[in-house]
Amino acid sequence: MMSSSEYALSMSEIVVHRGRQRVLSFDSFNLGRGENVAIIGANGSGKSSFLLAAGLLIPSTQGEICYFGNKISRSNRRDFRRLSAISFQDPVLLDRSVVDNLKIAMDLRGFEKKLISKGAYTWLERLGVDRVAEKKPHELSGGERQRVSLARAFALEPSILMLDEPFTAIDPVDKQSISRDLHDLITGGELSSIVVTHDISEAVVLADKVVVLIDGLIHQIGPMRDVFHSPKSVDVAKLIGHTVLRNDEARQSLKIAGSLNSSYETISFPSSAISLKPEPQGRGQIIRYESAVGGVVAIVKLDGMEIPSSISAHEAMSIDFSVGKNVDVVLDQSKLVFL
Amino acid sequence: MDLILDAIWETFLLLSQGDSEIWSITLRTLIICGSSTIISFAFGASAGFCLAVLPFRGRAALVTFANTGMGMPPVIAGLLVAILLWRSGPFGGLNLIYTPIAMIISQCVIAIPLVAAITAGSFMSLPESLFLQIRSLGAGRKETLFLLAYEARLGLMVAMMAGFGAVISEVGAAMMVGGNLAGDTRVLTTATVLLVSKGEFGRALAYGIVLLAMVFVVAVILTSVQNLARKRI
Numbered sequence: 385m386m387s388s389s390e391y392a393l394s395m396s397e398i399v400v401h402r403g404r405q406r407v408l409s410f411d412s413f414n415l416g417r418g419e420n421v422a423i424i425g426a427n428g429s430g431k432s433s434f435l436l437a438a439g440l441l442i443p444s445t446q447g448e449i450c451y452f453g454n455k456i457s458r459s460n461r462r463d464f465r466r467l468s469a470i471s472f473q474d475p476v477l478l479d480r481s482v483v484d485n486l487k488i489a490m491d492l493r494g495f496e497k498k499l500i501s502k503g504a505y506t507w508l509e510r511l512g513v514d515r516v517a518e519k520k521p522h523e524l525s526g527g528e529r530q531r532v533s534l535a536r537a538f539a540l541e542p543s544i545l546m547l548d549e550p551f552t553a554i555d556p557v558d559k560q561s562i563s564r565d566l567h568d569l570i571t572g573g574e575l576s577s578i579v580v581t582h583d584i585s586e587a588v589v590l591a592d593k594v595v596v597l598i599d600g601l602i603h604q605i606g607p608m609r610d611v612f613h614s615p616k617s618v619d620v621a622k623l624i625g626h627t628v629l630r631n632d633e634a635r636q637s638l639k640i641a642g643s644l645n646s647s648y649e650t651i652s653f654p655s656s657a658i659s660l661k662p663e664p665q666g667r668g669q670i671i672r673y674e675s676a677v678g679g680v681v682a683i684v685k686l687d688g689m690e691i692p693s694s695i696s697a698h699e700a701m702s703i704d705f706s707v708g709k710n711v712d713v714v715l716d717q718s719k720l721v722f723l
Numbered sequence: 724m725d726l727i728l729d730a731i732w733e734t735f736l737l738l739s740q741g742d743s744e745i746w747s748i749t750l751r752t753l754i755i756c757g758s759s760t761i762i763s764f765a766f767g768a769s770a771g772f773c774l775a776v777l778p779f780r781g782r783a784a785l786v787t788f789a790n791t792g793m794g795m796p797p798v799i800a801g802l803l804v805a806i807l808l809w810r811s812g813p814f815g816g817l818n819l820i821y822t823p824i825a826m827i828i829s830q831c832v833i834a835i836p837l838v839a840a841i842t843a844g845s846f847m848s849l850p851e852s853l854f855l856q857i858r859s860l861g862a863g864r865k866e867t868l869f870l871l872a873y874e875a876r877l878g879l880m881v882a883m884m885a886g887f888g889a890v891i892s893e894v895g896a897a898m899m900v901g902g903n904l905a906g907d908t909r910v911l912t913t914a915t916v917l918l919v920s921k922g923e924f925g926r927a928l929a930y931g932i933v934l935l936a937m938v939f940v941v942a943v944i945l946t947s948v949q950n951l952a953r954k955r956i
Contacts, residue, residue: 478870
């Protein structure tokens, strides 16, 4: 077991209240050096409070937080706060020019005066917003604001980067390019990062470990692959986009082979576990399409159950898979999780 | 009708001939009200910032108190200050009653809650994430104050304008604690009241016009600054 000095951030026995409401309560969270962790959870699950507590911006009611093995106290909180940088969901920029936003931040962090200007322009250029350096925040698009906010965070050369829903306020085109840039900047180096998101696809792109937060409690923590393939509870399975069904009902309809796992009450599977084949006499019928984690899903009615199946947008527009068509429903049983 | 025309003619003569009494009273008004505005803004804006930003028990009650103070009748402020500064009152030994300082104190009592309430509102309207972001950058208290004040500058200017408007227009408190002494505590508002009571409408109208012009000039300056700031947002 690693000691707290080997972690960039360690939090133990944490309880956080906002007002009179307890918003966070968990035993332990550790962020390794160079590790990229995603905190996922639904709205109101305590994700942002988690980030604020980890960033030493709100005090925890109880518990201990250590940065690189150093216990955080009231007296040293501000010093250690300077080891991290936070970019908020709605990019918060001062009412100054873009480059001044970076310069002020770097000045507050005590960068050498002669290095500030060069550093600011370097990071604006790396994030592709050097052309708007003299503009004011209200003159920027959502994507540009997010890029400036990220450039400011990186310009501070933090040891721990914290991102709160970095793609919420931007359009899909910007989202794709920013996520690519972010991935390149935060992975493979010394920088440790925490990304708070409710979007699983963002977690997949930006993190290698995931923490599932539900109602302020950590329900599951582990490598991304483990959590997605083996959710430990119905709540986690639902949160990561699995379909959750009663085992006895689903077993016959989906033709689940073998009786080995028949004692489990519930099964879950990702929508990618279900594939559809056009079949006029098929038992399933496509009843609608929905936008879901990872893209489009076709909702198929099968023996009274609604089963989602991942489908490409191209396929969704074909005549074979139009709403009302009958299909055969095939389950990839290797992706089944018994809960 | 003759009364009005005579008054307007007399006003024109007084203003065009540069009546020394008018200008000395105007200068005194500017000094007293300017001092009150500056002091009110210093205390009121600081109090407003604390009310908006610092978490402490009873904050909501204090905000309510400040909001109530926005509507405080000047005569009540004057009465309170008069009781405190009266020769037999708790601060009578300071011999401040019927002095410009007493007038400044009473005007501050009127303006400080107003400035505090507007300032608090301005800071409270800033997003919480801005405060958190500034702290996350590593700003200390002083740096946080300056950065937030810059973000709330439009509201702070409104607070200053409101404070100036309150002190320059009030007459009850100035009369009560200043005594309207010629050459000492007589300002445009109290002088106007006195002249009207004596039926000297021409001179009273001249004072009124100067008072209006003064408020107008200050309002124009502050509004211009405000518009400049707004354009930059």
